[in-house]
Amino acid sequence: MAALESARSAARRSPSADLEGRASYPRRSPSAHLLRDLGGSFVVPMERPPVGKGKGAGPRQRSRHVALSALFMLCCTLAAFLFRYHTALGGGLMGSKQQAVGGAAGAAAAAVFLSGDSGAGVSTLAGMSAAELSQLLTPGSSGRGPFDLAKYPGFCRKMRPPNVPVLTVQRMWLSNRQRNATDVSLVTQLSVDRLYMLEAQCGSWGSIISASVHVPLVQGRIVSELPELAGKDAATPLELISDFHERMEKRGRCKLDLVYVTEEVGTIEQVGLYPVNALRNKALQLSQTEIVLLLDADFLPNRALSDMIHDQRMYDQLRRVTGYRQGIVLPAFETIDDGEEGKSTALKAIKSRDVLHELFKRGELRGFHMDHYNRGHRATDHSRWFETNISYRIPYEEGFEPYVLVQRRFVPWYDERFKGYRKNKVVHLMHMFRLGLEFASTPHGYVVHSPHPVANSWNTTQATGFWYKLKKLYADSREDMAASTFVPATSFNCDSREPERWSFYLRRLRWSLSA
Incomplete structure (x- = not known):
């Protein structure tokens, strides 16, 4: 009997093993009362570590x-x-x-x-x-x-080029709308010919959007699908982006902060190696709120989510939950039709969860990329999400790349060596997990992919052979994370993360406001 009790005691003291084989200890949990009603179900309670009472301790x-x-x-x-x-x-x-x-x-x-x-x-x-x-x-x-x-x-x-891309900040635009303590920044990036996607996001997100807009240059001339920009110099998009920002200030729901950056590349072929992670870092630098939503520009969040977060009680709960290193996963969906009908379906789906569920049951929607890369969002378990009105844990698996609400202080820099198509977001989510982030669902929020023409980034990544470099880089990064030695590569010094010390950003901001 004594041996059995000794074994049980040792088991309680020993760390448990997670999916990646690391030693993990139970973490302090948010209060269980968050699950008592639908309004507070941002997260599931987690086990608290055992605390000894200290009986029998002597004076010494x-x-x-x-x-x-x-x-x-x-x-x-x-x-x-x-x-x-x-x-x-x-x-x-x-x-x-x-x-x-x-x-x-x-x-x-x-x-x-x-x-x-x-x-x-x-x-x-x-x-x-x-x-x-x-x-x-x-x-x-x-x-x-x-x-x-x-x-x-x-x-x-x-790092220096060509390991990482060099992005030059041309100008910034900040929203003049009133900022609130409950604001959450949607952090995203896009090329200048996809501003219409940002307009759709601004119509569905009623808080701050921090976005970086990219324009590639070859020998100082713009390479773009927009006829009004193709072959022009870097100053040409200023009027286009200014007009767009002014229009969003008048008609959009969001508070739009923009940074316009250019990238000089050597050849037309290299234009397709879109510097996605470097652009994500620029947008992350621009964000100033405590909580951020990491989202791509071709996704629309449900309209009610930002309104709910603006409620002080709900924001306080979200802040408390994410403070325990929890990433709140927003289930991602896509339309079956990839044309105009699909765009219309996406706009319907973000109206409410009931509408989303009906479209899902009718076969007009499915989990994002579940037909060809199910590892990306399989762990979310879309069917389970529809069946419950409470939060549940989402176990991490390699390849998982959800869209999450997370405290900005827990978001590492994106590794800017990843450009083009594939692995850029996967390695970032793996890094977040390795740094201790855990994942949980919420019944209150989701995102829907709005169909659009396929970018040439995938073809360029394959045609130039850059995909093989990405595979090697991913394998090396994975090994470094397993050894706890991974540090992301960027083109800037890391103290730029502090909002009060944005280096060139502050100078650009002063110039932008005085222009």
């Missing part, structure tokens, strides 16, 4: 506990002091607002204090100059620096 042990508690409080106080005031690294670690996302140094400092590491780690951080810290982020960095770079979402390693 209690004294040690008191000393450790005092030391912990001292560390927390010191951490708060460092986060409030600027350090020798050149700026605020977390900024003036609670929702601001800390830079690389801030994430490292927080990790040192919260993990209970020795004072040596703190001294190392405080003694490093900005130049010394930036050396940890250069190409060739293994991710094994003194702060274990691979474990923090804010870290990246700066």
Whole structure:
């Protein structure tokens, strides 16, 4: 009997294994009352780790506990002091607002204090100059620096072309509409000839949209399907995008923030290697809200979702749930028809969940890409989602690439080496999972793909042989993540993540507002 009790005790103490074979411990759960009614069912409750009562502790042990508690409080106080005031690294670690996302140094400092590491780690951080810290982020960095770079979402390693694309910011447009504390930014990217997709999104999303708009150049001339832009210089789209932004300000539901970027490429063929992850980073830099929705431009969120989130009670619940490193998955659907009828079906589907379900049962909709790449959204389990009005856990599997509501501080940079077609979003979601993000459904939100002409990105990726490079890059990234050494490659320094320190973005913003 004693042996049995000993075995049970050991089992309770041992970590469990997740789908990827990693050791994982139960995490603190949001309150179970979130599931009591449909209005609060953003997430399922998770198991709490067992907490001992400390019976039988002697005076010496209690004294040690008191000393450790005092030391912990001292560390927390010191951490708060460092986060409030600027350090020798050149700026605020977390900024003036609670929702601001800390830079690389801030994430490292927080990790040192919260993990209970020795004072040596703190001294190392405080003694490093900005130049010394930036050396940890250069190409060739293994991710094994003194702060274990691979474990923090804010870290990246700066690379030079041709490893990563070079995007030049031409101008920014910010919405003049009133910002709210309950705003959630839809973060997306698109090419300039697909502005009509952004217009549709602006009609369905009643909050902020942070979008980057891409224009490719060959020898300084635009390559575009739009006749009014083809062969012109980089200044030509300014009027087109300005008119579009003004129209959205008057007629759209959204608060649209835009950044227009150009990319100089060597040949016409290279235009098809669309720099999707670099553009996602530009849009992510532009977003300022605590919670973001990571979505592609050809998807429409249901109209009621943003209205529901604007309710303070619902926003507070969403904020609390996502604060536990939960990504709230929005089930993705697509229309069977890929023409004008499909566009009409998509607009019907976003009206309500009941309409969506009816179209799904009639065979006019299906789960996104379930006919040829079911790993992308199979884990969401669309049939189960229709059958329940409460949230449920969604287990991660390799290849899973859902669209999620997530706190911006938990979103790592996209690896900009991934361009063209395939693997760009898969590797990002895998990275988020490796950083500790878990996934759960919500009955309140979903997205529907609006059909459009097929881009030439897939053909170019295949024809140029770049697909084989992507396969190798993906395999290497997967191995690095398994070893906890993966650090995404970008074309910029990582401190650009802080809204208060946007580097060239702030200068462009001032120029944009004064123009």
